[in-house]
Amino acid sequence: xxxxxxxxxxxxxxxxxxxxxxxxxxxxxxxxxxxxxxxxxxxxxxxxxxxxxxxxxxxxxxxxxxxxxxxxxxxxxxxxxxxxxxxxxxxxxxxxxxxxxxxxxxxxxxxxxxxxxxxxxxxxxxxxxxxxxxxxxxxxxxxxxxxxxxxxxxxxxxxxxxxxxxxxxxxxxxxxxxxxxxxxxxxxxxxxxxxxxxxxxxxxxxxxxxxxxxxxxxxxxxxxxxxxxxxxxxxxxxxxxxxxxxxxxxxxxxxxxxxxxxxxxxxxxxxxxxxxxxxxxxxxxxxxxxxxxxxxxxxxxxxxxxxxxxxxxxxxxxxxxxxxxxxxxxxxxxxxxxxxxxxxxxxxxxxxxxxxxxxxxxxxxxxxxxxxxxxxxxxxxxxxxxxxxxxxxxxxxxxxxxxxxxxxxxxxxxxxxxxxxxxxxxxxxxxxxxxxxxxxxxxxxxxxxxxxxxxxxxxxxxxxxxxxxxxxxxxxxxxxxxxxxxxxxxxxxxxxxxxxxxxxxxxxxxxxxxxxxxxxxxxxxxxxxxxxxxxxxxxxxxxxxxxxxxxxxxxxxxxxxxxxxxxxxxx
Numbered sequence: 001x002x003x004x005x006x007x008x009x010x011x012x013x014x015x016x017x018x019x020x021x022x023x024x025x026x027x028x029x030x031x032x033x034x035x036x037x038x039x040x041x042x043x044x045x046x047x048x049x050x051x052x053x054x055x056x057x058x059x060x061x062x063x064x065x066x067x068x069x070x071x072x073x074x075x076x077x078x079x080x081x082x083x084x085x086x087x088x089x090x091x092x093x094x095x096x097x098x099x100x101x102x103x104x105x106x107x108x109x110x111x112x113x114x115x116x117x118x119x120x121x122x123x124x125x126x127x128x129x130x131x132x133x134x135x136x137x138x139x140x141x142x143x144x145x146x147x148x149x150x151x152x153x154x155x156x157x158x159x160x161x162x163x164x165x166x167x168x169x170x171x172x173x174x175x176x177x178x179x180x181x182x183x184x185x186x187x188x189x190x191x192x193x194x195x196x197x198x199x200x201x202x203x204x205x206x207x208x209x210x211x212x213x214x215x216x217x218x219x220x221x222x223x224x225x226x227x228x229x230x231x232x233x234x235x236x237x238x239x240x241x242x243x244x245x246x247x248x249x250x251x252x253x254x255x256x257x258x259x260x261x262x263x264x265x266x267x268x269x270x271x272x273x274x275x276x277x278x279x280x281x282x283x284x285x286x287x288x289x290x291x292x293x294x295x296x297x298x299x300x301x302x303x304x305x306x307x308x309x310x311x312x313x314x315x316x317x318x319x320x321x322x323x324x325x326x327x328x329x330x331x332x333x334x335x336x337x338x339x340x341x342x343x344x345x346x347x348x349x350x351x352x353x354x355x356x357x358x359x360x361x362x363x364x365x366x367x368x369x370x371x372x373x374x375x376x377x378x379x380x381x382x383x384x385x386x387x388x389x390x391x392x393x394x395x396x397x398x399x400x401x402x403x404x405x406x407x408x409x410x411x412x413x414x415x416x417x418x419x420x421x422x423x424x425x426x427x428x429x430x431x432x433x434x435x436x437x438x439x440x441x442x443x444x445x446x447x448x449x450x451x452x453x454x455x456x457x458x459x460x461x462x463x464x465x466x467x468x469x470x471x472x473x474x475x476x477x478x479x480x481x482x483x484x485x486x487x488x489x490x491x492x493x494x495x496x497x498x499x500x501x502x503x504x505x506x507x508x509x510x511x512x513x514x515x516x517x518x519x520x521x522x523x524x525x526x527x528x529x530x531x532x533x534x535x536x537x538x539x540x541x542x543x544x545x546x547x548x549x550x551x552x553x554x555x556x557x558x559x560x561x562x563x564x565x566x567x568x569x570x571x
Contacts, residue, residue: 050078
């Protein structure tokens with residue numbers, strides 16, 4: 001295959017006309033050509049490397065890897081580095097290998113990270129445990145290019161032997177180690193970095209970026225469905241407010257910004273978690289344009305989703321250079337990035353209208369081992385007329401929560417929700433046979449009636465539910481159990497759901513079908529009073545104990561700052 005086109009060279013950040021020869025799925029020869037007004041090129045548009053999402057959890061898209069590939073190529077994505085710790089927490093090695101096998105059956109470059117924290121902490125019940133011997137088994141696989149995000153930062157800092165064994169294995173196999181260190185700073189961050197943990201995608205403010213970057217980390221900027229950090233991090237006013245002053249690390253910021261561009265601070269743009277209703281609208285193509293609109297040089301933004309991740313993870317793609325895999329896209333312009341065609345290994349997989357491959361199904365089996373629940377299971381009891389309770393306070397688009405308190409009334413010995421204060425009940429129901437339930441309170445969902453439940457609850461994926469009263473919560477949970485996993489919305493006069501029978505996380509349907517159903521459920525939740533953009537994803541992260549400050553597992557209410565359980569009712 002040989003043709004002429006204008007190409008974007010991400011190595012030199014230049015655009016020029018060239019003749020490209022592809023053989024056996026790789027670039028064999030790239031020769032610049034003379035261009036004048038009479039020159040007619042074979043490709044109409046600009047040829048550039050396909051996009052690489054260097055940190056994503058496919059399962060959060062609620063579709064299989066093969067179905068993910070079908071929607072991603074529409075937006076110019078040709079490769080991902082995905083961490084399958086979601087399904088790993090449910091089904092262990094079996095689930096991870098099922099993901100890898102499904103991914104192999106489509107023309108798309110799936111690279112995987114070995115999940116380092118299954119479970120994420122010892123303070124929750126998961127369906128599997130991956131120890132260091134399991135990690136070594138995975139690291140030997142050619143599909144595994146990294147050790148997945150090390151969420152157990154207390155284990156790293158305190159020298160947990162099993163955690164350190166996993167980190168050493170990654171170094172022994174020469175695989176980069178992804179980090180997860182929200183708000184970690186000072187000596188604790190230094191201790192964390194001693195283990196050669198390289199990346200972090202949890203920065204939520206620019207000072208956090210400064211410290212981690214200057215200490216040697218590579219910074220991933222998230223643009224997902226729940227965590228949208230671009231606006232905070234790509235903020236010119238915030239960044240330049242520090243330029244004129246030496247910072248606490250003794251570095252003069254002016255030296256960093258001498259070219260007037262602050263992109264050296266940032267290395268990758270990633271999704272982390274992307275719901276199907278967002279994925280059908282766009283992927284990294286839209287993230288790059290958002291970065292452009294926030295002041296990032298368009299070429300630097302493109303580098304963050306092409307050559308940067310390819311170089312870091314040692315992937316033979318991400319640039320139009322001889323010897324690399326011929327994964328490229330044709331776009332209308334470098335600024336608009338409307339994808340006209342997508343090629344993987346030199347073969348067209350998206351022609352501008354149609355995706356040119358099918359997605360095989362994944363065999364589903366029931367992974368929900370939980371008995372039906374009654375309203376009493378969700379009651380919080382107190383002997384008195386009123387009590388003060390600890391409350392999780394969440395915000396739209398933020399995985400971090402705040403610690404709050406509220407005074408609530410009781411009725412017949414049961415503590416009541418208060419919609420005036422927007423204090424609702426939240427519970428986590430263990431789904432792996434133990435039938436444990438933890439109950440607490442949450443602020444920020446805005447529901448005025450009904451309840452919502454889901455078997456997607458990071459990272460152990462027990463069943464999580466938020467609601468106004470115990471009866472509605474029991475109904476919502478029972479619908480998830482009946483569907484063998486998924487999402488449900490119930491009220492006094494109706495119920496609706498999205499079944500996710502593959503590990504309680506995914507569907508074999510395509511992204512559009514799942515997105516349409518999810519949109520219906522989002523609209524229903526909005527009608528029940530919630531203003532959250534992604535209520536189910538926000539709810540899912542309320543069980544992720546490794547992100548501060550207050551979260552909940554099936555074992556209780558958890559203080560992520562002190563890394564310990566606390567009582568729901570204050571003494």
